[in-house]
Amino acid sequence: xxxxxxxxxxxxxxxxxxxxxxxxxxxxSQQTSQAESLPVQEVTGTFSVTAFNVGKADALVLQTEHTxxxxxxxxxxxxxxxxxxxxxxxxxxxxxxIITHFDKDHVGGAARLCNRMEITNIFVPDYESxxxxxxDFMEKVQEKNLTLTRLPMKDARTWTxxxxxxxxxxxxxxxxxxxxxxxFSIALYAVHGExxxxxxxxxxxxxxxxxxDYGIGKVDFLKFPYxxxxxxxxxxxxxxxxxxxxxxxxxxxxxxxPSTVETLKKRGIQTHYxxxxxxxxxxxxxxxxxxx
Numbered sequence: 001x002x003x004x005x006x007x008x009x010x011x012x013x014x015x016x017x018x019x020x021x022x023x024x025x026x027x028x029s030q031q032t033s034q035a036e037s038l039p040v041q042e043v044t045g046t047f048s049v050t051a052f053n054v055g056k057a058d059a060l061v062l063q064t065e066h067t068x069x070x071x072x073x074x075x076x077x078x079x080x081x082x083x084x085x086x087x088x089x090x091x092x093x094x095x096x097x098i099i100t101h102f103d104k105d106h107v108g109g110a111a112r113l114c115n116r117m118e119i120t121n122i123f124v125p126d127y128e129s130x131x132x133x134x135x136d137f138m139e140k141v142q143e144k145n146l147t148l149t150r151l152p153m154k155d156a157r158t159w160t161x162x163x164x165x166x167x168x169x170x171x172x173x174x175x176x177x178x179x180x181x182x183x184f185s186i187a188l189y190a191v192h193g194e195x196x197x198x199x200x201x202x203x204x205x206x207x208x209x210x211x212x213d214y215g216i217g218k219v220d221f222l223k224f225p226y227x228x229x230x231x232x233x234x235x236x237x238x239x240x241x242x243x244x245x246x247x248x249x250x251x252x253x254x255x256x257x258p259s260t261v262e263t264l265k266k267r268g269i270q271t272h273y274x275x276x277x278x279x280x281x282x283x284x285x286x287x288x289x290x291x292x
Contacts, residue, residue, distance in 0.1 A: 035215035041163040043285030047192040054078040056254035057105035064162035069096040072106040079109025093118040100201035102129035114140035125184040126150040183207040193285020200225035208233040212240040222246040228256025
């Protein structure tokens with residue numbers, strides 16, 4: 001477990017005040033435990049989520065008609081997978097890069113993306129890591145003079161990209177005790193027409209409870225937390241979000257917990273495992289179609 005140092009909150013808040021996403025002003029607020037409701041935009045296009053087969057690691061690309069958001073970048077070398085996927089579509093710009101936390105299987109490919117692609121905004125949790133992958137990432141951010149915002153404790157950001165409303169949530173605490181890294185995970189919520197998407201990073205029990213307390217309720221799609229590990233809060237978490245679809249980022253060697261697999265099956269949740277290949281969820285605002 002790397003040592004962590006928390007940055008001065010004043011610097012983070014000043015950076016946050018200057019930040020805008022996709023040409024829009026970001027609304028920043030403190031989280032509440034009230035039921036969450038985001039504005040629903042008139043649907044004018046599609047919204048897609050692609051999860052990549054990069055082993056037991058997270059790397060996802062979220063695309064609206066004109067914008068790209070990358071949530072985590074897998075292990076070192078996996079940045080190439082994301083880059084190739086985007087450049088094959090003629091895309092050279094990432095509007096928002098969100099690194100949920102600094103484990104190597106989430107931040108590993110970030111340095112390459114910073115080096116090879118135009119990135120408008122980068123969002124990370126408010127702590128530091130001694131991991132080489134994190135240090136390489138920070139060096140590229142500085143070298144390329146990229147805009148990076150550290151989300152202060154309990155911070156929440158809302159913005160609209162085309163016809164999708166996004167909300168990003170920082171963790172509530174600055175210390176979760178031993179093996180705390182996963183519980184710093186930034187959460188992301190997206191609404192496209194009638195369809196709701198939630199991305200839970202590597203949340204473990206404490207962070208999962210915080211996410212349940214947002215009051216989001218039922219979602220259509222869930223990025224399952226922590227690579228399919230079965231935890232004491234797993235059942236309650238699924239009760240809270242009640243997803244129709246979920247994706248578990250895992251590998252053949254490091255597969256999802258059998259208890260998780262059985263739970264998802266019993267609940268009738270349509271589940272995809274990235275060990276079986278890339279998977280894309282495409283929303284037209286009313287329905288979701290899946291391609292693998």
